[in-house]
Amino acid sequence: SLDRPVLELEDVVIGYGRIRALHGISLQVAEGELVTLLGANGAGKSTTMRGISGLAKLTSGQIRFDGERIDGLSTHQRVHRGIIQVPEGRHIFPGMTVLENLDMGCYGRKFSSKAERAEVLDHVFELFPRLKERVKQYGGTMSGGEQQMLAIGRALMARPRLLLLDEPSMGLAPMVIRQIFSIIADINAAGTTILLVEQNAQQALTRSDRGYILETGSITLEGPGRELLVDPKVREAYLGVA
């Protein structure tokens, strides 16, 4: 087990009615790490994210954050501790401007000063110059890649201790996917701990410290990102290389 795990899942079981989506998974994310949870459609990636953020109830098992159990806490309480999720499909506010969308990210989390908000906003604009150029544009008129940037930028406005990214590459062109992953690596390098859920093995594992492979609700393999990338089973199942 890791030195200073920020996030720990232990034997987590989650079901929907009689259907079991997770069969008892254990994983850890250490302070400052970028960790990928890789899996095919229906493997249980989103369910894992929902369990961590509090949108799905655990049937059994534990989730700890900074060493304390959080699986009994509400979503709101988890957000307050700094667990911020960028959901699959982005869910930006189409009728709000880019700046309004970003400000929604810190809604209910009062900054101690205007200077502090400006500082966080500057950091977001540094990572995403495209957003700065388009502060007045409506979210709904942005391209898919720009909306993903906006969704991530909005999450950063909450100053996450742990950023949960659910399939940020979904539906985007290869060049845009490379851009998004490069920015994710920058966010991590600037000190944010990230758990990333993905189907795009190549990009995600290349950028990750460690990875876990999730198959039909169980973790079947784990290791350093670059080791998983050359693992024959991973290559066959997720990279289409025999």
Ligand code: ATP
């Ligand atoms: P995808 O990449 O397609 O989103 P995923 O790896 O995120 O897949 P989940 O969405 O976590 O997978 O789904 C895991 C399993 O749980 C699937 O068999 C799915 O059909 C089932 N499931 C998910 N949500 C529900 C729900 N609300 N009710 C019933 N079953 C569900």
